[in-house]
Amino acid sequence: MHIFISDAHIRTDNSYRAKMLLAFLREFESKISSLFILGDMFEFWFEYNIVFPKHYFKTLASLYNLIQNKKPVHYILGNHEVTIGNFFKNFGFIIHKNSALLDIDGKKVFLCHGHRLDRRIWTVLWEHILNSRINHKLYTLLHPDIGVFLAQGIAYLSRKQRRSPNAARLLENYARTQLQNCDIVFLGHSHIPVFKKFPHNKYYVNTGDWIDHFSYGVIDRGKVSLEYYKHRV
Helix, strand or coil: EEEEEECCCCCCCHHHHHHHHHHHHHHHCCCCCEEEECCCCCCCCCCCCCCCCCCHHHHHHHHHHHHHHHCCCEEECCCCEEEEEEEHHHHCEEEEEEEEEEECCCCCEEEEHHHCCCCCCCHHHHHHHHHCCHHHEEEEEEHHCCCHHHHHHHHHHHHHHCCCCCCCHHHHHHHHCCCCCCCCECCCCCCCCEEEECCCCCCEECCCCCCCCEEEEECCCCCCEEEEECCCC
16 A cells, blocks of 8 residues: 655644654554655754754654665655755655656556645745755754744744635646646645546545645555545544
């Protein structure tokens, strides 16, 4: 069973969404063949050279356990993964900076977070500020406690911006375009779960989020589905 999730926006391991995700991974660990994270697993990810993100320790440990058990964990970067250095790679994640086209159960599967389709003023500004090399250099001068607090506040404001009414349409149109060259498209970013089947066994799945919906995509022996985790912690 191949699992696809996105947009958990975990701030700390003690949050409800983190506890739900940990419960899900414990429950499904024996069934998972591989896990695909389609961006924004954490509210904010910025790698310091010598500082470990302790607020994410349990979540990272749970993911590391999958990797140690020979279950690949792919990470497609979203707009809240600001800098990815050696930590994720040394940890064992298979990193895809923007998108990936993979063969899964004999199907050509396209994976992408989808944030680059959203070109509203706030999202463009967010991208320029947090991807600026100068800002990265300045940010590293801050004490990590201050830096993480500041960044999580900005990330929270970003996430709370009113979602574009066109986002779902833009993502679906993009998926339709990609389906000309593949069998299945998985996207995230909108936080709106979507499952659509097209002629010739083509599928578009938006994995939704782990904030309100606790939704995830599945490919199991070639069968594609969108599921919802109902467990409560």
